[in-house]
Amino acid sequence: MEEIDKKKLPCHIAIIMDGNGRWAKSRNLPRPAGHRKGIEALQNVIEAAGEIGVEFLTLFGFSSENWNRPKDEVSELMRLLRSYLRSQTAELHKNNIRLRVIGDRKAFDKDIVVLIDNAERLTSENTGLNLVMALNYGGRQDILHAANLLADHAWREKRKLTEDEVNALLPQFLMTAGIPDPELMIRTSGEQRISNFLLWPCAYTEFVFTDTLWPDFSRKDIDDAIAEFNKRDRRFGRIKTSQAQ
Ligand code: IPE
Ligand code: IPE
Ligand code: MG
DSSP, X not given: OOOOOGGGOOSEEEEEOOOXXXXXXXXXXXXXXXXXXXHHHXXXXXXXXXXXXXXXXXXXXXXTTGGGSOHHHHHHXXXXXXXXXXXXXXXXXXXXXXXXXXXXXXXXOHHHHHHHHHHHHHHTTOOSOEEEEEEEEOHHHHHXXXXXXXXXXXXXXXXXXXXXXXXXXXXXXXXXXXXXXXXXXXXXXXXXXXXXXXXXXXXXXXXXXXXXXXXXXXXXXXXXXXXXXXXXXXXXXXXXXXGOO
């Protein structure tokens, strides 16, 4: 296991938890078995993030495109979401974790919306790990939603907004408002794409791809990803200070 450099610990890690289906298939199990095992990996990673001292952890649990999966699989995912919220909300609260959900929750069954609202309310004053769950989330939808809010704002003001106002307001209208941009994005299962995740906040995020399938993701994988992040030279369009004349 590679050593973590505490000084360069990313404040915000985002994870695309992918590969549940393949994990199940490789064991001749039905896909839901992979999703169930994936929940265990999720619980382990939340615990690990708290121990490591990461401030924000964002997990992609269900994309706005995942509704296009077979009806049975979507129902199973909804069942797991419901059961996770029912059984884990008190645990999150006990561990001083603050939960925030991004995405269009209105599309979920009413009882799930209530569970999400209650979990956010219960944990809102917690001061430990900020856990952000992206559920029915799409990066483009988020930007479009923010653009619509901007248009409403201009309409209420009855004037054209200045460019500076748009620059200042747009990030505030995103569902990710108040959450720092992720410094590290991990995607499991060998896929190397963003799949409509945090498009705006990922402008300068470091990406680490691992072949590990999500249900097998462990503390070692997160430590390895942070160690890899530590080796990156983040320039943000500049050049290294040592190269400046
Ligand atoms: C990630 O695993 C879980 C969700 C997208 C909900 P997948 O279900 O995408 O697993 P693979 O990619 O088919 O292996
Ligand atoms: C992205 O995984 C969404 C989540 C992990 C929740 P997908 O499996 O849906 O992404 P694609 O279809 O392979 O791009
Ligand atoms: Mg997948």
